[in-house]
Amino acid sequence: MITGKNYIGNQLSSEGSKTYKTFNPKLNIENTTLFHEASSEEIEKAVSLASNAFEIFKKISGAKKAEFLNAIADEILALDQALIETYMSETGLPEGRAKGERGRTIGQLRMFAKLLLNGSWVEATIDTADPDRNPIPKQDIRKMLVPLGPVVVFGASNFPLAYSTAGGDTAAAFAAGCPVIVKSHPMHAGTGELVASAITKAVEKTGMPNGVFSNLNSSGIEVGTQLVQHPKVKAVGFTGSIKGGRALFDLASQRPEPIPVFAEMGSINPVILLPKATESRGKELAKTYAQSITLGTGQFCTNPGLILGIKGSSLDKFIESLSDEILTIDPSCMLHPNIIGNYERNKNRALEQNGLITTADYHDDVAVNHARQTITTVEGKTFLENTTLHQEVFGPFSMVVQCEDIEELTVVISNLEGQLTGTILAENDELNSYPFIVDALQDRVGRIIFNGVPTGVEVCPSMLHGGPYPASTDSRFTAVGIHSIKRWVRPFSYQSWPNHLLPDELKNENPLGLSRLVNGSSTSDPI
Numbered sequence: 001m002i003t004g005k006n007y008i009g010n011q012l013s014s015e016g017s018k019t020y021k022t023f024n025p026k027l028n029i030e031n032t033t034l035f036h037e038a039s040s041e042e043i044e045k046a047v048s049l050a051s052n053a054f055e056i057f058k059k060i061s062g063a064k065k066a067e068f069l070n071a072i073a074d075e076i077l078a079l080d081q082a083l084i085e086t087y088m089s090e091t092g093l094p095e096g097r098a099k100g101e102r103g104r105t106i107g108q109l110r111m112f113a114k115l116l117l118n119g120s121w122v123e124a125t126i127d128t129a130d131p132d133r134n135p136i137p138k139q140d141i142r143k144m145l146v147p148l149g150p151v152v153v154f155g156a157s158n159f160p161l162a163y164s165t166a167g168g169d170t171a172a173a174f175a176a177g178c179p180v181i182v183k184s185h186p187m188h189a190g191t192g193e194l195v196a197s198a199i200t201k202a203v204e205k206t207g208m209p210n211g212v213f214s215n216l217n218s219s220g221i222e223v224g225t226q227l228v229q230h231p232k233v234k235a236v237g238f239t240g241s242i243k244g245g246r247a248l249f250d251l252a253s254q255r256p257e258p259i260p261v262f263a264e265m266g267s268i269n270p271v272i273l274l275p276k277a278t279e280s281r282g283k284e285l286a287k288t289y290a291q292s293i294t295l296g297t298g299q300f301c302t303n304p305g306l307i308l309g310i311k312g313s314s315l316d317k318f319i320e321s322l323s324d325e326i327l328t329i330d331p332s333c334m335l336h337p338n339i340i341g342n343y344e345r346n347k348n349r350a351l352e353q354n355g356l357i358t359t360a361d362y363h364d365d366v367a368v369n370h371a372r373q374t375i376t377t378v379e380g381k382t383f384l385e386n387t388t389l390h391q392e393v394f395g396p397f398s399m400v401v402q403c404e405d406i407e408e409l410t411v412v413i414s415n416l417e418g419q420l421t422g423t424i425l426a427e428n429d430e431l432n433s434y435p436f437i438v439d440a441l442q443d444r445v446g447r448i449i450f451n452g453v454p455t456g457v458e459v460c461p462s463m464l465h466g467g468p469y470p471a472s473t474d475s476r477f478t479a480v481g482i483h484s485i486k487r488w489v490r491p492f493s494y495q496s497w498p499n500h501l502l503p504d505e506l507k508n509e510n511p512l513g514l515s516r517l518v519n520g521s522s523t524s525d526p527i
Contacts, residue, residue: 002086002190004035007215008042009049010200015039020219022189025092025340025369026333035189038216043226049211050150050179051232056209058147058177062116062512068206069113069174072166073106075198075205083194087160090188092333092369097296101161108168108459112175115482121145124505124516128527129496139496142506145489147177148260149234152227154248155185155192156239157335158299164188165195165215168459168480169237169262176488178235179212183227186219187336193217221247228252228261235488238263239301239479242392242470249473262487263473264466266392267420268305269454270413270445272437274426277451278314285425286321289398290329292453297332297371298396299339302421302454305392307400308409319400323360323375326396331362331370334395340369343395347374350393355382359400371395380408384415406434413440418468418475421447421454446471446478 004019005012014036021030038046057065076083087098115121122144129140151173155164162168170180184192196215203213216223228236228251236252238245238261245263252261277285292304307322309315334340351358355378362372373396380403383389389399403409413422422445424431424438431438431450441448446467457465457480465480466472472479477487494502504511508527515524 002033002193004033004189004193004217006036006038006042006217007193007196007200007213008046009211009214010203013042015042018219020186022090022187023336024089025336028368031089031190033190035186035217035219037218038223040226043216043223043230046181046211046214046216047150047227047230047232050181050214053179053209053211054147054149057179057212060177060208062119064206065175065177066113066116068202068208069109069116069171071202071206072199073109075201076102076106076166076195079194079198083191086190086194087188090191091160091335093296093335101159104459105161105166108162108171109166111459111482112171112485115485116175119505119512120515121482121485122505122514123491124514126506126516126518126527128519141493141495142497142502143491143493144503144505145486146492148488148490149178150181150232151178151235151237151488152181152183152224152233154183154224154236154238154240155188157185157187157339158296158301159239160185160188160191161195163239165192166199168484169239172484173237173488174212176485178488181214181216181227181233183224184215184217186217189217224248225251229255231255231257234259236261236263237487240265242266245473246470260487261473262477262479264301264420264479265470265472266394267301267467267471268390268392269302269419269421269423270306270308270416270441271304271423271425271454272409272413272441273307273309273315273318274424274430274434274437275310275312275314276427276430277425278309278318280427282314282318283321286318287325288453290322290325292455293326293398294329294332294373294396295455297334298373299335299394300455302457304423304454305398307398308403308412309400310406310409311402311404315400315402319359319375319377322400326360326373326375327362329373331366331372331396333367333369334371337369339394340371343371343393343397346391346393347395347397350376350389350391350397350399353386353388355379355386356389356399373397375400377402380404380412384412390417406437410436410440413437413444416444418471419445420465420467420471421445421449423449423452423454425451444468446475
């Protein structure tokens with residue numbers, strides 16, 4: 001049952017006077033539940049509870065935290081069709097997408113539970129003492145990763161489950177030992193509350209401390225601003241726009257005690273079409289990319305918004321085929337009237353730029369809140385001179401840049417902002433002829449794809465979902481996979497510490513059986 005209230009620890013609360021409703025973009029009507037925005041007093045209570053819970057939660061064993069994460073997964077599954085129907089009513093997305101995203105959310109939680117049971121993620125490193133070393137005796141020094149403290153996670157508009165209330169940021173923070181306060185996204189507050197109820201049940205069933213989780217409603221920026229500025233909050237996770245992520249980053253940097261903001265932001269995900277591939281597979285690639293550009297109405301951070309190629313008849317044919325193919329695809333519903341409004345504004349801003357030519361624009365009638373897909377093209381020189389054309393148009397939009405030659409293509413790549421992904425479409429014997437293209441692209445992206453599409457982010461240890469600014473605020477970290485836990489921890493050393501007072505991860509006996517780096521060698525043996 002959705003109440004419209006906030007979860008302040010284990011209690012429902014609605015002290016605030018500001019209310020709002022979510023919106024069904026498919027039916028173009030407001031949903032019925034009235035949500036109460038968290039008051040300043042509720043924010044203070046949630047943060048205080050989280051701070052107190054941290055003192056307990058950070059000491060809870062990995063096995064017990066794994067039990068907690070698995071219990072969250074079980075409780076989400078127990079929500080069954082109520083969750084799916086609420087998700088659909090707040091997003092306009094189909095049932096298959098809802099169930100697929102729920103599966104990803106469950107998979108992430110269980111992935112981190114498995115990581116905790118292994119335990120070696122703490123990177124235990126031990127250098128034993130050598131009192132006889134000359135000229136200075138060596139001290140016993142031991143290091144491991146420890147949690148930062150309470151984390152604020154901002155729900156993402158385009159992923160109500162996998163990047164929101166119990167999504168990857170929350171799962172990783174819990175695994176690290178950090179309490180989480182979720183600033184629920186106003187577009188899917190009902191979905192968020194249902195998932196919050198599942199987490200709260202798991203907290204109670206597994207004996208986690210009250211305050212290890214809270215879920216706060218917010219229709220604007222006020223709640224998020226207060227959370228980021230609160231001195232007891234120690235880190236922030238965000239998935240969304242460059243404007244939103246940068247605002248949070250600036251707020252956190254201006255605090256008396258600055259804290260890290262791990263924001264995954266905008267990306268146009270450049271695709272490089274090399275000549276042989278354009279000649280031999282242009283029509284096939286056009287069909288593939290028409291599907292990728294319109295997948296999920298283009299509402300993915302990895303949507304291919306930019307395609308770069310070398311001028312010539314082969315590229316002309318590719319543009320023609322891509323333009324034809326994309327018009328055969330039925331438009332689909334965007335997440336909210338505000339999002340389709342932003343799409344139309346940003347698209348029109350791009351179309352107003354000198355030198356941009358529209359090669360495909362869906363003109364038939366569409367249902368309300370359905371986005372018309374668009375393909376454009378521009379000369380490489382014009383693209384370089386006008387950085388407005390470098391900005392993301394969030395939706396089913398893509399631009400083909402026609403470069404004079406490979407040298408201009410390299411210059412264009414080098415002048416792009418940081419991106420999440422870059423793709424190279426080439427024949428197998430072609431790539432070796434363009435190492436400078438690979439090098440230039442590697443400097444601008446977090447992940448390079450060969451002969452594929454950027455849409456689709458596999459959740460696995462090798463995945464890097466991040467990239468140079470503004471793709472993310474810190475290119476050293478990923479927002480996806482087990483290594484995303486490293487955002488919520490810091491290294492900590494013990495020097496000359498009594499063995500019996502050390503955490504189990506660093507004790508001589510190695511009671512947890514971890515793989516550790518001892519005096520420069522990896523081993524699971526006791527010392």
